[in-house]
Amino acid sequence: MKVQTVSFEQAGVLAKQFFESPQWGRFVHEGTKPAYTNREKQENVEWAKVNNNKHCAVCLNMNGCCLPVDVIENKMKFPFHENCHCYVVPANNLEITAESPLPKFEGYVFNPEYMHNGKNELFWEWGFVKEDSASLCAELANQAQKSYADVDFKLGKLDAYGQRIDIRVKLQRRNKFEEVSFISGWMLYPDGKIILATPYGGK
Ligand SMILES: [Zn+2]
Structure with a gap:
């Protein structure tokens, strides 16, 4: 034996x-x-x-x-x-991933056409500009990946497209020594993946 x-x-x-x-x-x-x-x-x-x-x-x-x-x-x-x-x-040996598509920032948040949407205006107010899109994407994806894996999220809306989850993220303002925190909305995708749906979903 x-x-x-x-x-x-x-x-x-x-x-x-x-x-x-x-x-x-x-x-x-x-x-x-x-x-x-x-x-x-x-x-x-x-x-x-x-x-x-x-x-x-x-x-x-x-x-x-x-x-x-x-x-x-x-x-x-x-x-x-x-x-x-x-x-x-x-779901064994699950690899949790979070993806934040660049167009969500480059083409939406920092698009002058949508800038007067109050939610998008906040990013400008915090000192971010279009050139920050890639680093904002990376930062949000990084935080969301951890929160999803740690089950630090709330279930959002479930509809024909699937299940959204709400994840609290924190950012360092660019124009002031201050941290801001807000809720971002993510959509569930197969195999432990989430994709950013709503950069700023609320306070
Ligand atoms: Zn069914």
Whole structure:
């Protein structure tokens, strides 16, 4: 018989990893491909209309998306609807990623056309300019990735496009020694990925 000896130190580390990482689950809608892009989500929304909701857009677009099991069980209404055939499987070795598309800042927040949208104006007020777009994207993605992985988020709106989550982010102002904090809105995508939907969603 082979006995594996584990030192207390190792056991401590093992226990810590085990207890501190929550179990994540992946939504499965059998027979369809997960939507990896906004365009594919849009196609699912259109397809659901055409097929008379035989396959509903919510389920098609949640296919492959991942959340902690505790959140699914206690904070969501799941199954999504009556006769929903979706189910949840354990998502092991999940790689959590967050993506913040450059056009959200370059083409929207810092677009003079939308600048008088009160939310976008805030970024100008804090001293940021269009040239900061790439670093703002990187900063937001970095913070959101950590918060999503640490389950430090609130569930936002669930609709035909899928589930949004709200994540609090902090930025250092460019024109004043002051930190600002606000809520940004992210859309769930398959395989533990989130993509920035709303740079500034509220205080
Ligand atoms: Zn379903």
